[in-house]
Amino acid sequence: xxxxxxxxxxxxxxxxxxxxxxxxxxxxxxxxxxxxxxxxxxxxxxxxxxxxxxxxxxxxxxxxxxxxxxxxxxxxxxxxxxxxxxxxxxxxxxxxxxxxxxxxxxxxxxxxxxxxxxxxxxxxxxxxxxxxxxxxxxxxxxxxxxxxxxxxxxxxxxxxxxxxxxxxxxxxxxxxxxxxxxxxxxxxxxxxxxxxxxxxxxxxxxxxxxxxxxxxxxxxxxxxxxxxxxxxxxxxxxxxxxxxxxxxxxxxxxxxxxxxxxxxxxxxxxxxxxxxxxxxxxxxxxxxxxxxxxxxxxxxxxxxxxxxxxxxxxxxxxxxxxxxxxxxxxxxxxxxxxxxxxxxxxxxxxxxxxxxxxxxxxxxxxxxxxxxxxxxxxxxxxxxxxxxxxx
Numbered sequence: 097x098x099x100x101x102x103x104x105x106x107x108x109x110x111x112x113x114x115x116x117x118x119x120x121x122x123x124x125x126x127x128x129x130x131x132x133x134x135x136x137x138x139x140x141x142x143x144x145x146x147x148x149x150x151x152x153x154x155x156x157x158x159x160x161x162x163x164x165x166x167x168x169x170x171x172x173x174x175x176x177x178x179x180x181x182x183x184x185x186x187x188x189x190x191x192x193x194x195x196x197x198x199x200x201x202x203x204x205x206x207x208x209x210x211x212x213x214x215x216x217x218x219x220x221x222x223x224x225x226x227x228x229x230x231x232x233x234x235x236x237x238x239x240x241x242x243x244x245x246x247x248x249x250x251x252x253x254x255x256x257x258x259x260x261x262x263x264x265x266x267x268x269x270x271x272x273x274x275x276x277x278x279x280x281x282x283x284x285x286x287x288x289x290x291x292x293x294x295x296x297x298x299x300x301x302x303x304x305x306x307x308x309x310x311x312x313x314x315x316x317x318x319x320x321x322x323x324x325x326x327x328x329x330x331x332x333x334x335x336x337x338x339x340x341x342x343x344x345x346x347x348x349x350x351x352x353x354x355x356x357x358x359x360x361x362x363x364x365x366x367x368x369x370x371x372x373x374x375x376x377x378x379x380x381x382x383x384x385x386x387x388x389x390x391x392x393x394x395x396x397x398x399x400x401x402x403x404x405x406x407x408x409x410x411x412x413x414x415x416x417x418x419x420x421x422x423x424x425x426x427x428x429x430x431x432x433x434x435x436x437x438x439x440x441x442x443x444x445x446x447x448x449x450x451x452x453x454x455x456x457x458x459x460x461x462x463x464x465x466x467x468x469x470x471x472x473x474x475x476x477x478x479x480x481x482x483x484x485x486x487x
Contacts, residue, residue, distance in 0.1 A: 134147070134148045134149055134151065134153075134412065135147070136148075136157075136379065136396055136397065136398065139376055139397070139398045139400075139410060140373045140374070141373060141374030141375070141376060141400050141401070141402050141403075141408055141410070142373050142374050142402060142403060144425065145410050145412075145423040145424070145425055146397060146398065146408075146410035146411070148397070148410065148411070148412045148423055150420050150423065150447045151420055152414070152418050152419050152420050153412070153414050153418045153420070154418050155416070155417060155418045156394050156418070157381065157394060157396045157414070157418075159381055159394075159396075161356075161381075162381060162382070162383065162394050165383055165391060166391060166416065168251070169390065169391060171249075171252075171254060172248045172249045172250060172251075172252070172389065173248060173249075174246045174247065174248055174249055174259055176245050176246040176247075176259070176261075176263075177261070177262070177263070178243060178244070178245050178246075178263060178266060179245050181243065181266070183243060183287075183289065184243055184245060184287060187203040187205075187243075187287050187289055188287075190202065190203055191203065191205065200290055201290050202290065203287055203288060203289050203290060204287075204288040204341065204342075205285060205286070205287055205288075205341070205342050206285070206286040206288070206316055206319050206320060206339060206340070206341040206342075207247075207283065207284070207285055207286075207339065207340045207341075207342075207352075207387050208283070208284050208286065208303070208319050208322075208337060208338070208339045208340075209250075209281065209282075209283050209337075209338040209339070209352055209354075209385075209389075209471075210237075210281050210282050210283075210284070210305075210335065210336065210337055210338075211250060211251075211279050211280070211281035211335070211336045212233050212273070212275070212279060212280060212281060212307070212310070212328075212333070212334070212335040212336070213231065213233070213275035213278060213279030213280055213333060213334070214228065214275065214277055214278055214279055214332055214333060214334075215279050215325065215334045215336055215460070215462075215469060216278075216279075216356075216462050216465070216468070216469060227277075228276040228277040229276075229331065230274055230275070230276055231274065231275050231276075231309065231329075231331075231333055232273075232274055232308050233273040233274065233275060233280060233307050233308065233309065234271065234272045234273055234274070234307070234308070235270070235271065235273075235305070235306045235307035235308065236268055236269065236270045236271075236304075236305075236306045237268070237269045237271075237282070237284060237303065237304070237305055237306075238267055238268045238269070238303070238304045238306070239267045239286055239301060239302065239303050239304070239316060240267070240299075240301050240302050241267065241288065241291075241301050242266075242267065242286055242287050242288040242289065242301060242316075243266045243267070243286070243287045243289075244266065244267055244268070244269050244284055244285070244286055244287075245284065245285040245287065246259050246269055246282060246283075246284055247283045247284060247285055247387075247388050247389050248282070248283040248388070248389030249280075249281070249282060250279075250280060250281030250282060250283065250389075251278060251279055251280050251281060252273065252280050253274075253280075256272070256274070257271075257272055257273045257274060257280060258271065258272055259271045259282070260272065269282070269284065275333075281336075283388075283389040285387075286303065286316055286319075288301060288316065300315050300316075300317065301315070301316045301317070302314065302315055302316065303315075303316055303319065305335075307335075309328045309329055309333060310326070310328045310335050312326075314337075316341075317341070319337070319339035319341060320339055320340065320341025320342075320485060321339065321340075321341070321485045322337050322338065322339040323337070323338050323339075323457070323458045323471055323472070324336065324337045325460045332463070336460075336471065338352060338354075338471045338472075338473075340352065340387065340473055340485065341485070342481060348475060348476055348478040349386070349392070349453075349475070349476045350386075350387060350473070350474060350475035350476065350486075351384060351385050351386040351387050351392060351473070351474060351475075352384075352385040352387075352471070352472070352473055352474075353382060353383070353384060353385070353395070353455060353457050353470065353471065353472035353473060353474055354382050354383050354385060354469070354470075354471055355380055355381055355382015355383060355395070355469065355470050356380065356381060356382060356467065356468070356469050356470070357378055357379065357380040357399075357437050357459055357467045357468060357469070357470055358378055358379050358380075358466055358467035359377065359378050359436065359437075359466045359467050360376055360377055360378050360379060360398070360400075373403075374400055374401055374402040374403050374408070375400050375401045376398050376399075376400040377398075377399060377400040377401065377437075378398060378399050378400070378437055378467065379396075379397070379398045379399075380395070380396070380397060380398065380399065380411065380437075380470065381394070381395070381396040381397075382394065382395055382470065383395075384413065384474055391416060392415070392416070393413055393414050393415040393416060393421055394413075394414055395411050395412065395413050395414075395424065396411055396412060397409070397410050397411020397412060397424060398410065398411070399428050399437060399440065406427070407427050407428050407429070407430075408425070408426070408427060408428075409424070409425070409426045409427060409428045409440045409441075409442055410423075410424060410425055410426075411423075411424040412424065413444050420447065421444070421446075422444030422445055422446055422452060422453075423444060423445055424442055424443070424444045424455070425442055425443065425444075425445075426440060426441050426442015426443060426455070426456075427440070427441060427442065428440040428441075431459065431461070432461075436459075436461065437459040437467075437470070438458070438459060439456070439457070439458050439459070440456060440457055440458075440459070440470075440472075441454070441455070441456035441457075441486075441487050442454070442455060442456070443455070451477065452476055452477060453474060453475055453476040453477055454474065454475055454477070454483055454486045454487055455472060455473070455474040455475075455486060456472050456473060456474075456486045456487050457470050457471055457472015457473065458470065458471060458472065472486075473485060473486045474486060
């Protein structure tokens with residue numbers, strides 16, 4: 097464990113301990129009943145976890161927008177023949193046994209989640225109303241070297257929208273995509289095998305995005321912790337890039353966050369409280385997604401300011417079937433006005449109170465809506481590199 101990693105975890109543990117000390121004194125998370133009944137509209141920010149309990153919930157918290165993400169999963173799968181490429185299999189096998197290889201013999205894996213179109217959040221009321229002009233995003237993704245594997249389509253209206261097979265080569269992905277009032281996207285894996293040629297090793301590997309409305313190039317090394325949302329026209333179309341770069345992809349569960357948030361002051365002023373309960377400023381809900389794009393579970397909660405001025409972020413994490421996975425506690429930073437959610441980070445604890453993992457992300461406002469969407473990363477506590485990227 098390196099020094100930065102030790103300080104990070106120590107800081108999280110200390111913060112959770114201090115927060116627990118000024119909240120509910122009963123730290124036994126198993127004391128609650130095993131049926132969902134938490135009130136997400138009336139969070140008590142004076143309590144360690146907002147008054148939320150270690151209970152099961154309905155699937156996707158009973159949220160129709162989140163349920164729609166589950167229903168869309170099978171249609172988003174991509175059977176990329178490149179995943180069966182012998183080199184890809186060899187590099188993935190090396191990732192399972194990193195201890196057998198020296199630094200220069202280890203492959204590098206970068207996952208990139210791209211979305212483009214009218215970005216608002218997961219399936220939910222933030223989607224703008226029709227009519228919308230059709231936007232053509234048909235294009236290519238290409239790297240200088242390595243292999244690009246398509247893991248999942250996001251919201252593609254198959255078969256009209258699709259990834260083009262057979263592939264041109266290992267480094268290039270071509271696709272057909274059109275959007276109206278929503279968005280499309282892809283989750284790709286970039287595999288960089290060890291480079292034996294010293295000159296090639298010193299030459300940065302780049303990703304090239306070529307679309308009608310957007311053309312860009314990025315160092316693959318810069319994608320590892322990227323969370324960017326870029327405007328591409330005056331109609332509201334955007335492109336979003338959310339990356340995660342790793343040596344180890346097998347041992348330690350990790351992945352992406354994707355969800356929506358709302359400002360409660362503007363949207364539901366009746367739910368804001370003051371005094372000992374603190375002041376709730378907003379709510380959030382979204383999915384935990386694995387590196388391969390499968391939904392791992394869902395999170396729901398809120399953020400605000402405690403009576404003594406701490407900015408806190410609290411929630412519950414459940415699995416795909418609604419079973420309790422953890423309670424979330426962390427902090428957040430404002431963007432723009434004081435109550436606007438900017439960035440957040442924190443940890444989740446299991447039923448026995450043990451810290452199991454870290455999460456963090458960034459919020460992106462949507463014009464004309466009291467809130468917007470967020471993107472981020474999560475990891476369990478068994479990968480120093482992933483923990484540094486998340487926090």
